[in-house]
Amino acid sequence: MRYSGFRVIKEALTGHRGWGPAWRDPEPKSDYDFVIIGGGGHGLATAYYLAKEFKQSRIAVLEKGWIGGGNVGRNTTIVRSNYMLDGNEPFYEFSLKLWEGLEQELNYNAMMSQRGIINLMHSDAQRDAYIRRGNAMILNGADAELLSQKQVLEKYPFLNVQNARFPVMGGLLQARAGTARHDAVAWGYARAADQRGVDIIQNCEVTGFRIENGKVLGVETSRGFIGAKKVGACVAGSSSKVMAYAGMRLPIESHVLQAFVSEGLKPVLPGVITFGAGHFYVSQSDKGGLVFGGNIDGYNSYASRGNLPMVEDVMEEAIAMFPMMGRARLLRSWGGIMDMSMDGSPIIDKTHIDGLYFNGGWCYGGFKATPASGFVYAHLLATDTPHKTATEFRLDRFHTGHMIDEKGMGNQPNLH
Amino acid sequence: MIINHPLLGPRDLSEFVYLGDACLMNRPDWQADDALEQFIDYGYTRDNRAGLHRELWYHEQGDRSWLVVTRNTVTHEITQVELARDVARAEGRSK
Ligand SMILES: Cc1cc2nc3c(=O)[nH]c(=O)nc-3n(C[C@H](O)[C@H](O)[C@H](O)COP(=O)(O)OP(=O)(O)OC[C@H]3O[C@@H](n4cnc5c(N)ncnc54)[C@H](O)[C@@H]3O)c2cc1C
Numbered sequence: 001m002r003y004s005g006f007r008v009i010k011e012a013l014t015g016h017r018g019w020g021p022a023w024r025d026p027e028p029k030s031d032y033d034f035v036i037i038g039g040g041g042h043g044l045a046t047a048y049y050l051a052k053e054f055k056q057s058r059i060a061v062l063e064k065g066w067i068g069g070g071n072v073g074r075n076t077t078i079v080r081s082n083y084m085l086d087g088n089e090p091f092y093e094f095s096l097k098l099w100e101g102l103e104q105e106l107n108y109n110a111m112m113s114q115r116g117i118i119n120l121m122h123s124d125a126q127r128d129a130y131i132r133r134g135n136a137m138i139l140n141g142a143d144a145e146l147l148s149q150k151q152v153l154e155k156y157p158f159l160n161v162q163n164a165r166f167p168v169m170g171g172l173l174q175a176r177a178g179t180a181r182h183d184a185v186a187w188g189y190a191r192a193a194d195q196r197g198v199d200i201i202q203n204c205e206v207t208g209f210r211i212e213n214g215k216v217l218g219v220e221t222s223r224g225f226i227g228a229k230k231v232g233a234c235v236a237g238s239s240s241k242v243m244a245y246a247g248m249r250l251p252i253e254s255h256v257l258q259a260f261v262s263e264g265l266k267p268v269l270p271g272v273i274t275f276g277a278g279h280f281y282v283s284q285s286d287k288g289g290l291v292f293g294g295n296i297d298g299y300n301s302y303a304s305r306g307n308l309p310m311v312e313d314v315m316e317e318a319i320a321m322f323p324m325m326g327r328a329r330l331l332r333s334w335g336g337i338m339d340m341s342m343d344g345s346p347i348i349d350k351t352h353i354d355g356l357y358f359n360g361g362w363c364y365g366g367f368k369a370t371p372a373s374g375f376v377y378a379h380l381l382a383t384d385t386p387h388k389t390a391t392e393f394r395l396d397r398f399h400t401g402h403m404i405d406e407k408g409m410g411n412q413p414n415l416h
Numbered sequence: 417m418i419i420n421h422p423l424l425g426p427r428d429l430s431e432f433v434y435l436g437d438a439c440l441m442n443r444p445d446w447q448a449d450d451a452l453e454q455f456i457d458y459g460y461t462r463d464n465r466a467g468l469h470r471e472l473w474y475h476e477q478g479d480r481s482w483l484v485v486t487r488n489t490v491t492h493e494i495t496q497v498e499l500a501r502d503v504a505r506a507e508g509r510s511k
Contacts, residue, residue: 240464249461253436254489299434302466302490307417309430342460398460411459414434 003107022187023194028201031227032060034381035219037206037242038235039063041072041182041367042359044189044200045374046234046381048106051196053375054382059198060228061190062221064205068186071236072367074304074336076259076293078272078281079368080117080177081142084133087392087404088345089140094389095372096142096176102371108188111181111286116271118152118171120159120321126276130172137174145173155270158324166277166320179272179283185370208245215354216246232357232381237302237337239360246353250360251342251398253413256301256335257293257364258310262328264288273321280317290328292318296338296364298414305335338364344416345404348377348386349395357381358395363416419485420497424478431477437462438470438484441504466490472500 001007001020011018034050036043039061050056061067079099081092103110121127127146134144148170149161161168190200201223208220209231218227235242237254269284282292294314297306311333318325341347341361346369348359359377362369376387386393392404398411409415417429439462444454466489473483482500487493 240462241466244463249457249463251460251462253462253464254466299487300436300464300469300471300489301492303492307429307492309428399456412436414436 003109022191023200026199026201028060028062028204028221028223028226029199031218032199033058033229034060035226035228035231036061037219037231037233038070038238039067039186039190039200039202040070040234040236041186041189041370042236042362042373042377043232043234044186044193045370046232046359046377047198047200047374048189048193048196049375049378050382051193051198054378056382057197059193060226061193061198061200062204062206062219062226063200063202064222066202067190067200068183071336071338072186072370073183074259074334075182075364075367076281076283076291077179077182077367078117078177078283079112079180080174080272081368082117082119082133082137082144082172082174082177083406084136085404085406088406089136089142091372091376091389091393092368093137093140093142094375095369098371098375099180099368100176102185102188106188106192108184108191109181110184110188112178113180113286114176114178115283116173116175117177117274118147118155118173118271119274120152120168120171120276122166122169122277124169127169134172143174143176145175147171147173156273158268158322160321160323163320177272179285182367185367189374206242206245209353209356211246211353211356214352216356228355230355230357230381232359232377234359234377236339236360236362236366239339239358243351243358246351246356248351251347252361253300253340254302255296255298255338255340255414256303256306257296257338258306258314258333258335259291259293260311260314260333261285261292261331262290262325263331265290265328268324275317275321278317278320280314280321282318282322289331290325296340296414302337303335304337338362340413340416342398342411342413343403343405344407344409344413346373346393347395348373348380348390348393350380350384351395417492417494419473419483419494421475421478421481421483422497422499423481424475427475427478431475432483433474433476435472435474438472438503439463440472441484441500468495
């Protein structure tokens with residue numbers, strides 16, 4: 001069924017009896033050409049682009065819980081392409097371009113809203129760094145604009161720009177950045193993939209690989225063995241766990257990141273804004289809640305909940321930036337498990353096992369990457385060659401020294 | 417999370433800084449034939465276990481000691497806290 005304004009009116013007049021499920025709930029077949037492990041945004045997008053762009057069939061997505069229950073349904077929904085390094089920026093800009101056409105492509109309202117992101121700057125050194133990053137973005141076909149303090153105040157008149165320690169000197173604006181409805185992205189890809197024949201199999205946990213003579217033959221799951229010519233893992237925070245079934249140790253640590261939402265308020269924040277003297281980002285959802293977050297808690301964790309010191313830290317940053325936020329009540333907070341890589345950048349590559357591929361290491365920036373990650377992973381799975389925007393996301397870069405360390409933090413995953 | 421410091425008793429998480437897997441205490445021998453491989457492994461790959469995890473914490477806002485904490489990464493429960501110094505000595509190093 002195609003969704004449209006006409007359809008909404010028709011259903012409204014006929015008691016909404018015609019909608020039907022957005023995707024099937026198939027039994028797993030005994031074997032597939034492609035098995036994607038993980039029904040998060042990336043796994044579902046990969047399956048969709050495999051079918052749509054690369055004309056492949058016999059594809060399954062195996063999800064241990066329900067689709068969208070992982071990080072794709074837990075993030076703070078910021079979509080942007082304001083990276084600096086050559087290995088990253090073309091990929092994220094490719095992703096942003098895909099976002100711009102996503103809803104038409106999927107026939108699904110993902111509430112993509114290009115409301116702009118401003119990274120605030122608080123020192124001369126930071127201004128220089130932002131100018132450099134802005135130029136790198138422009139060179140890669142993205143948009144970037146340096147705002148003065150006055151221009152920032154025009155958009156956000158209530159910002160505390162006079163903070164004695166961290167005065168706001170201006171900001172780096174990417175006007176095409178914004179937010180999208182995270183669950184809808186998972187559901188939109190799921191529905192579109194399903195319509196192209198992809199089997200989305202929920203409650204199906206992968207518990208091992210069947211590997212013979214260096215070649216993968218399929219996966220062991222909680223619903224029995226499923227054969228596959230090619231297997232693509234795409235499990236975000238569970239990357240190390242799943243790849244350990246294939247005997248691999250990854251350059252990844254799993255960490256918990258918390259997010260917060262306030263009670264619903266009248267519109268106060270027109271766009272996304274980040275605090276440059278710490279790590280804090282906030283936007284306002286269409287329901288009115290302020291959605292915000294900060295750093296990861298900083299220690300290895302598979303518990304989808306964090307601790308109080310980070311809660312306090314995030315609140316302090318919020319109040320330093322917007323004193324008025326002190327009046328808003330916090331409604332909810334939650335956590336998600338981040339696949340923090342050793343250089344802060346992702347990995348999309350073949351493994352040393354024939355037919356087994358790996359996609360992970362997204363740290364806390366993988367939501368914005370969803371369309372491009374799916375596209376380039378499908379490219380790799382279908383053609384065995386990397387897409388041109390993803391040639392540097394290699395698994396062996398930690399051996400060869402070709403790190404993509406956007407923040408220059410070194411091999412300390414909790415600092416990326 | 418509260419870390420029960422062997423010398424100072426229960427201390428709040430916010431006093432500590434996290435480094436990572438306690439395997440970082442075992443720096444490879446730079447003269448070994450496969451020193452390069454060992455250092456790549458040491459620097460960049462981790463077990464990253466879901467479950468019991470031995471890890472290094474630094475008591476920065478306290479006595480500046482390094483601790484080896486055994487913690488369950490699924491529940492955050494801490495079952496053992498040792499001075500890293502004692503752990504190294506027990507392994508016959510840092511005499
Ligand atoms: C609090 C928070 C805020 C964030 N904010 C942003 C942001 O503002 N912008 C941004 O770009 N990114 C953000 N991120 C990061 C982003 O959400 C992730 O990088 C991205 O969602 C990861 O890809 P995914 O959607 O495929 O992951 P997931 O949705 O986690 O998908 C992985 C799936 O694999 C499944 N799985 C795991 N093990 C198995 C198994 N053995 N068998 C079968 N299935 C398995 C899981 O159940 C899960 O559904 C944030 C993350 C969090 C937690």
